Amino acid sequence: AVTAATMQNIKFYCGWFCPYAQGVWTYLEMLSIHGFEYIEINPYKRRDSKQKMSLEEKARLYPEFIKASPLGLIPAIDHDGHFVSTCTDCMKYIADVLDTKKRMLNQDPEKLWQFFHFCQQELVPYFYRALLAQEKNEQNLALQYFLDHLHIAQAQMLEANGFFLGDHFSIADLALAPWWQRLPILMHYRNLHDLNKDPAFARLHSWWAAVSSDPSFQKTMAPISNLIHNYREYANGSATSTVAKTFAPQKYL
Ligand SMILES: N[C@@H](CCC(=O)N[C@@H](CS)C(=O)NCC(=O)O)C(=O)O
Incomplete structure (x- = not known):
């Protein structure tokens, strides 16, 4: 079962500006009692830019992040070495694995x-x-x-x-x-x-x-x-x- 302690083993790769990450972040906030590790990633070339950074550069700057997100996009989750990326897959993973009380789902x-x-x-x-x-x-x-x-x-x-x-x-x-x-x-x-x-x-x-x-x-x-x-x-x-x-x-x- 997922307890507050295993929630603490979550590394969440996020960006303050990213709407795809924001939904996942909100879901984690809702479930979390003792927190998770929030890791801010800037996947672009400069601060506040939308200029693509090469995968090689991302892998050099953020090697742990690239393991969780091979395409180099946020959001991504590393849950005890279990890697999940893209907004939809992160949401599904949280709903299936971490949301043990199914707080964010209903009967249908x-x-x-x-x-x-x-x-x-x-x-x-x-x-x-x-x-x-x-x-x-x-x-x-x-x-x-x-x-x-x-x-x-x-x-x-x-x-x-x-x-x-x-x-x-x-x-x-x-x-x-x-x-x-x-x-x-x-x-x-x-x-x-x-x-x-x-x-x-x-x-x-x-x-x-x-x-x-x-x-x-x-x-x-x-x-x-x-x-x-x-x-x-x-x-x-x-x-x-x-x-x-x-x-x-x-x-x-
Ligand atoms: N299809 C992805 C989209 C995520 C995405 O595009 N994230 C942006 C930030 S909002 C990103 O990481 N961009 C980096 C890049 O374009 O290299 C998802 O659903 O998670």
Whole structure:
């Protein structure tokens, strides 16, 4: 069984700015009584940049991290020599192995994972496409798709108020929360209107009120002004990171 003591054997490779890592971090905070080892990794060439660092360079700077994450991406976990990387696999590992009381699941975990994958695979890409696109009409198209997917997301919530499950935080919430927190980035660089004031997103307002008042999630929230600065190379088209390549807008629109 996983006890508080074995939680202490977790090395969590994270980055303060990384939304993929943030969901995993929140989950670990929720389960942890005596803590885990938080290891800050900057996978880019410079501080606050989005310039790709070669794998060789990462392996030289962070040899232990590369063992846990062979592609050199955060988040990653080293649990007593058991290595897990990518946001989804880390979440699954925590849910299966560490969340012994299944605090973040319910009787129907399949529905939660479905929503999780919908957010990760369908919705989140438009956040990046809107930010990465340099042409105005590509930006606007991506923003429109992003809003369409947010509408679908809120329609899928299982209860009328609060978290995805109503009164209970779950993995479903963690798939969307880091990007909703980052909406001001799209407001700053892409003129997105304030969705927190848009009555079309009333269900998500109630959801965000619940998520953003949770102490575990709050621990992981970077100041938005720091995030806006950190994301500027996505917005000005100079980013060379994996995310920038994966969501290069011309490939998708
Ligand atoms: N598909 C990965 C994405 C993770 C990711 O792209 N993380 C970024 C930071 S937000 C990273 O480590 N980038 C380093 C790089 O591009 O080399 C996941 O789901 O975990």
